[in-house]
Amino acid sequence: MTDAARDLASFLTASPSPYHAVAEAVRRLTAAGFVEQPEDGPWIDGTGGRYLVRDGTILAWWQPAGAPRPLRVFAAHTDSPGFKVKPNPDVGTAGWRQVGVEVYGGALWNSWLDRDLGLAGRLALYDGRIVPVLVDRPLLRIPQLAIHLDRGVNQGLTLDPQRHLLPIWGIGDPAGGDLVEFLASLTGIDPRDVAAHDLFTYDLTPPATLGRDDELLAAPRLDNLASVHAGISALLTAAQRDPATVPVFVGFDHEEIGSDSATGAAGPLLETVLTRLAGGFDERRTVFARSRCLSVDVTHAAHPNHLDKHDTDHLSLPNHGPSLKVNAVQRYATDAPGAAAWKRACRSADVPNQVFVSKNTVPCGSTVGPIMATRLGIRTVDVGIPVLSMHSARELCGVHDPELLARAGVEFLTDPE
Template sequence: MKQALQKEGFIQLHEGESWGQLTPGRYYVTRNDSSIVAFYLAEGDLASQGLNMVGAHTDSPCLKVKPQPERVQKTLLQLGVEVYGGALLNPWFDRDLSMAGRVSYQTESQQIKHVLVDFEQAVAVIPSLAIHLDRDVNQSRSVNPQQHLPPILTQLDEGETLDFRALLEQQCRTQHPELNIGKVLDYEICFYDTQKAAVTGLSGDFISAARLDNLLSCYVGLQSLLKADGKRSALLVCNDHEEVGSQSSSGAQGNFLQSVLQRLSYNSENYQRMMDHSMMISADNAHAVHPNYADRHDAEHGPLLNKGPVIKTNANQRYATSSETSAVFRQLCEINDVPVQDFVVRTDMACGSTIGPITASNIGVRTLDIGVPTFAMHSIRELAGSRDAAMLHTVLTAFFNQNSH
C-alpha cells in the first residue's frame, strides 16, 4: 500500500515529527508498520466540509510462531504456534505452508532495527491423521490447537536440533544482503499457505484466495482513494488487530486515527465540527448465503455472490449502520447502477463485529458497515465473487468524491 501511494505522489508523514500547517495535497502515515492512514486534503475549510472516510483492517486469522517454538518429536522438528484470531482450523491441515513476518535484530554497532522476511517456498506442513487411525474422524474429530497444530519443518538426526532465531538470521541475510544483520533479538512470524490466488468457476465467477478477509477491502479502498478526483477531502484507514479485538496502539481501539484527525483539525472545536460533517464506511466482508447451509441465514437476508455489496445491520450495534448512513450508501449505489444487498444475522445466532462500532465510538463519526459477500470466512482459503469487488470500487470511489451527505 505504501508503494502504491508513493507511486501516486502521496507524501509520507511521521507521527514523531511536526506536521505544521499541511497544504492541500496527498499524504499518508503508518503506525507499527501494520496500520496506515492515507488522505487527500482538498481546498477549503476542513472543519465545515468534513472528510469522507473508508476503514478496513489489515490482519487475518493465522498461526503465529511462539517465542520459544522448537520441539523435536520422533526425529521431526516442529514449531509451536498460537492461533491468531478466530481461525477455521481444519483447512490448515495438509497445506504447503511458508513463513513470513517481521524480524527485530541487532546490528554490529548495537542498534536495534527491523526488517520484513518471507521464506516464500513451502517449508512446513501439518499432516492430517490417517482415517485408518481414527475411523470416526468424519463424525467427531476436533482440533486441539496445542497438540495438533505444530507444523513440521524438517527431519533431524538423533540428538540434533535447530535454533529458530539462527534460521531467521540466515534467511534475513540471504534476503537482505545489503543490511548489517547481526543477532536476531525477536520476531513476529506467521505461517501462510503458498497456494496462489485464482479466478475459479466455469465462467470465472469466483476469486479464491487467502486473507480475502480483509485484504480485499484494503485493496478496493486503496484503489478507490487513488481514483478519487481529490476535490473532496477523503481518508482511508486500514487498522491492524481487528481479528483479536482491536485493542492495541495500531488497532481501531487505539488512538491512531483519532490522533491523525486531531492534527488535521488543530483544535477541539474544529475537530468536533469536522466529525459532524464527516462519515465513515467500514468495509469488511459479509457472509454470503451458502447453498449447503442456507438455514444458517435469515431467509430474507441471504447475500448472494456477484450481486453487489452488502449493508450489514445489527440492532445491538455489533455493526454501526444506521438508517441515516445506509440511506447515503443506497443512494450512491442507485446513482451508480450498483445493486445492493442486506445482511442481518439470524435472531437466534450471535453476531460478529468490525472496526465500525469501535471507530464510531472512538471519534464520534456517523458510520456504516458494508462488505462483499464471502464464503469460508476465516478459512486458510476464502471465496468471493469476481464481480463484487469492482462494484464496491465504483461505489467507494463515488463516496470519496461526494460533496455532502
C-alpha cells in the first residue's frame, strides 16, 4: 500500500459517520495550525488557516494577506449510502431483537447482507449537548434468507426495505432491547437525558489491498471520503505555498439524499463563507467572476463483467488518474473552460487524467457541482477517481489514484490563472 493509500485507509477507519469524518478532518487541520472560525462568533481576520463546522459539514480555508484574491474551492461530501436508525429503534418478532432502520441514499442493499455491522453517529441531549457514539465491534447483522428457503434467489433477489433489511442484535423481547439505553451506558450518560439521535450502521471490515501486486484498495465509504481525504491533504499542502489564491475545502453532508438541507450544497453555508472571503457582498461579484470550484466525487470505473453499461470511448480505469466528468445536460457542471483549468492543474502536477461520459442509454448521476454552480455562479468542474461497486458497503479503487487526485488538487487550489 502506498503512503497516501495507507493514510486514506486510516482516515476511512476513523470516519464511520459524517460527524466522525468532520472530527477527523478537524484533528488534521488543528495539527497543521488551523484554528476554528465559530459560525456564531466574530470573523477572524489576518493570515492563517481557519475551519468552520456545522454538524456533518466542514469548511476550511487558508487566508493570505492582502486584498481579496480569487477563490479556488475543492468540494466533496462526507456522507455515504447505508442505513439510518429510526427514532423508535426497538423492534423485533419471533423472539428476535431487531433495530428499525431507514435506507439512507441509493445503497446497494444486497451488499449489506450478512456483514458484521457497528453503529456510529451522535446522541442529542435535552440540555443541548451532543455526544458522539461509536460502537466499533460487531453489534448488528442483516441476515440473508437461506437458499433452501428461496430456490430462485440466484435468478433475482427482491428485498422489501421495510421487512427484509432490519438488523438483528439479539434474542428476546424487543422491548427489553432498548438501543438508546445501551448506547447511553457506553457513553456514560443517563438514558433519560437523551432526546434524539442520528445513528448509522457501518461495515466493520477494515480497508485492505488486493490483487497480485496489491494495486487495488477495497474499503467502505470511498464514496466520497476518498475525495474528502484528498481535499484536506491538498488544502494543507496549498497553504504552505503562500498562494496567490484563497484555497478552500468544503465537505458537505446530505449529498447522497439530494443536498437540500441547511448543511447540504443547496444550503447557504458555503455562499456565506465565500462572501466573507471575497470581502463582502458588494465585492464578491468581481471575486466570484475570477473564482473556480472543483466538485470532487468518485466516478464509475469500467466494469469488466458489465462493459455494455459504459461508453467504450470514455472508459475510466483505476490507477490511470482522476477522471474529468462530462455530461451534455449538466448533470455534471463541467464546461470547456473548466475542463481546460483542470487539465492545466493535472499537467502542472504531472498527473495523468481521463474523461468519463455516461453511455447515452444509461442515465447519469449527479453531484454537488451543478448545485454550487447554480447557487454561486462560479465556474465549476466535476472530477473524481474511478471506483467499482459504487454505493456498495465496500467499494474498490486503485491504490495510486488518491495521491494523484490530491496532487492535482493542490495545483487547482493554487492556480492564479
